[in-house]
Amino acid sequence: MNRGNSPSPAAPIVSMDKVNKHxxxxxxxxxxxLTIAPGEVxxxxxxxGSGKSTLIRCINGLEEFQAGHIxxxxxxxxxxxxxxRALQKIxxxxxxxxxxxxxxxxxxxxxxxxxxxxxxRGWSRDDAIETAERLLARVGIADQADKxxxxxxxxxxxxxxxxxALAMEPRLMLFDEPTSALDPEMIGEVLDAMRExxxxxxxxxxxxxxxxxxxxVADRVVFIHQGEIVEQAAPDALFDAPRHERxxxxxxxxxxx
Amino acid sequence: MDVxxxxxxxxxxxxxxxxxxxxxxxxxxxxxGLAIGFLIGIxxxxxxxxxxxxxxxxxxxxxxxxxxxxxxxxxxxxxxGLPQILGGPINALVAGIAAIAVNSGAYISEIVRxxxxxxxxxxxxxxxxxxxxxxxxxxxxxxxxxLRRMIPPLGxxxxxxxxxxSLFSVIGVGELVRQGQVYIATTFNAxxxxxxxxxxxxxxxxxxxxxxxxxxxxxxxxx
Numbered sequence: 001m002n003r004g005n006s007p008s009p010a011a012p013i014v015s016m017d018k019v020n021k022h023x024x025x026x027x028x029x030x031x032x033x034l035t036i037a038p039g040e041v042x043x044x045x046x047x048x049g050s051g052k053s054t055l056i057r058c059i060n061g062l063e064e065f066q067a068g069h070i071x072x073x074x075x076x077x078x079x080x081x082x083x084x085r086a087l088q089k090i091x092x093x094x095x096x097x098x099x100x101x102x103x104x105x106x107x108x109x110x111x112x113x114x115x116x117x118x119x120x121r122g123w124s125r126d127d128a129i130e131t132a133e134r135l136l137a138r139v140g141i142a143d144q145a146d147k148x149x150x151x152x153x154x155x156x157x158x159x160x161x162x163x164x165a166l167a168m169e170p171r172l173m174l175f176d177e178p179t180s181a182l183d184p185e186m187i188g189e190v191l192d193a194m195r196e197x198x199x200x201x202x203x204x205x206x207x208x209x210x211x212x213x214x215x216x217v218a219d220r221v222v223f224i225h226q227g228e229i230v231e232q233a234a235p236d237a238l239f240d241a242p243r244h245e246r247x248x249x250x251x252x253x254x255x256x257x
Numbered sequence: 258m259d260v261x262x263x264x265x266x267x268x269x270x271x272x273x274x275x276x277x278x279x280x281x282x283x284x285x286x287x288x289x290g291l292a293i294g295f296l297i298g299i300x301x302x303x304x305x306x307x308x309x310x311x312x313x314x315x316x317x318x319x320x321x322x323x324x325x326x327x328x329x330x331x332x333x334x335x336x337x338g339l340p341q342i343l344g345g346p347i348n349a350l351v352a353g354i355a356a357i358a359v360n361s362g363a364y365i366s367e368i369v370r371x372x373x374x375x376x377x378x379x380x381x382x383x384x385x386x387x388x389x390x391x392x393x394x395x396x397x398x399x400x401x402x403x404l405r406r407m408i409p410p411l412g413x414x415x416x417x418x419x420x421x422x423s424l425f426s427v428i429g430v431g432e433l434v435r436q437g438q439v440y441i442a443t444t445f446n447a448x449x450x451x452x453x454x455x456x457x458x459x460x461x462x463x464x465x466x467x468x469x470x471x472x473x474x475x476x477x478x479x480x
Contacts, residue, residue, distance in 0.1 A: 060385075060386055062382050091386060091387070092387075098386075102377075104383070105402065106402050116387035120388040165387070
C-alpha cells in the first residue's frame with residue numbers, strides 16, 4: 001500500500017535541517033536532514049543507541065538539539081530549547097506513542113483520553129467523552145473505558161495510549177518503539193491499529209524493530225547508524241537491495257532470525 | 258523492703274477527666290502545626306527541586322537547619338528568644354504551633370521532594386507530548402500520583418509531630434503531659450497518671466494510623 005515516495009509538492013509537515021545533538025561528549029545526531037510530506041508513513045530503523053529514538057523526540061521537543069533547525073507544520077524549533085511558544089503549538093499538533101505506554105495510572109482509561117482535549121483544547125467534558133469513546137471503540141477497547149490502566153494487558157494499554165494521542169486530533173503521529181515492551185502475542189493487535197491509522201492517511205514516523213511491518217506499511221524507510229542517516233528508500237528497495245554496507249550488515253543481523 | 262505496691266486503678270481512672278482537658282491543646286498544636294507544616298513542605302519541597310539555584314539553595318538551608326536542630330530548642334527559641342526581637346510576649350499555644358510547623362515543614366519538604374521525584378519521567382513526557390503545559394502536567398498528572406505515594410511517610414511524620422508536642426509542657430501549654438504533671442503534683446500517682454497519659458497518646462496516634470490506612474487503601478485504586 002505504498003503511496004509513492006516521491007517528495008510531495010505540498011509543503012512538508014516536518015523538515016529537519018542539519019540537526020546536531022550532543023549528550024556531553026557523545027555526538028548523538030549528526031547533520032540530520034529529513035523531510036516528511038503530509039500523509040507519508042516513514043519508518044526509522046537502526047541498532048539500539050543509533051539515535052533513532054532521539055531523532056523523533058527532537059521533533060516534539062522532548063529532546064533539545066544544539067545546532068540546526070526543525071520546522072513542524074510551520075512552527076520553527078530552535079536549538080537549545082529557545083522556542084517555547086512554537087513548542088507548545090507543535091505538541092498540540094503532534095501525537096506520540098511511547099515504548100512504555102506512559103498511561104496515567106491514577107486516571108481511568110476514559111479520563112486518560114479526555115484529559116488533554118479538555119485542558120489543552122478546552123473541549124467540554126461531554127465532547128471529550130464522546131470523542132474518547134469513539135476512539136476507544138476504534139482501537140477495539142470500548143468496553144474498558146471504566147477500568148484503570150493497570151487492569152489492562154500491555155496490548156490494550158498501548159491501544160489506549162494510541163487513542164489518547166489521537167484524541168488531540170494530531171496532524172502527525174510519532175511512534176517510539178511502540179511494540180518493544182509487549183509480549184509477542186500482543187504485538188499484532190497494536191500493529192493492526194497502527195496499520196488502520198496509516199490506511200486512513202495519518203502522517204506517521206515510526207521507530208520500530210518490526211521489519212515485516214515496516215515493509216508493509218512504510219512509504220519510506222530511513223536507516224540510521226551512529227547518529228547519521230546512512231540510507232533512505234522505499235521499503236522494497238531498502239530491504240531487498242540496500243546500497244550501503246552498513247545497511248546490509250544491519251539488515252543481515254535483524255532479518256536472519 | 259516493701260514490695261506490696263498496688264497499682265491504683267481507681268486513681269488512674271480518676272485522673273482521666275483532668276487529662277482530657279489537655280487533649281484539645283495537644284490536637285490543636287499537632288494538627289495546626291502539621292497543616293501549616295504541610296503547606297511549608299509543599300512550597301520548600303518544590304523549591305528544593307527547582308532548576309533555579311537561588312530558589313533551591315534557600316530551600317536546602319531551611320530544610321537542613323530545621324531538621325538538624327531539636328524541636329525543643331526550636332520552641333524555646335520561639336517562646337523565649339523571639340519576644341526579645343519582637344518586643345512582646347508570644348502566646349505559648351502559638352509558639353507550639355509555630356515550632357511544629359517549621360519542624361515538620363522541614364521533614365515534609367523532603368517527603369514532597371521524594372514523592373515528586375519518584376514519579377517516572379515518562380509521565381511528564383507523555384503529558385507534555387499531549388500539549389499540556391508544565392504546570393498542567395504537574396497539577397493533573399505528577400502531583401496526584403506523588404501525593405498518594407507520600408501518604409505513608411506523611412503518616413510517620415504526623416505521629417512523630419504529635420509526640421513532639423509532649424515536649425511543649427516546658428513552655429507551659431496545658432497539653433496532655435502538662436496536665437499530667439499538674440495532676441501528679443497534687444495526687445502523687447505518677448505511675449498511674451503517666452500510664453494514662455501514654456495511653457491517651459496511643460489513642461490519638463492509632464486513630465491517625467487507622468485513618469491514613471483507609472485513605473491509602475482508597476488511594477491505591479488504579480495504581
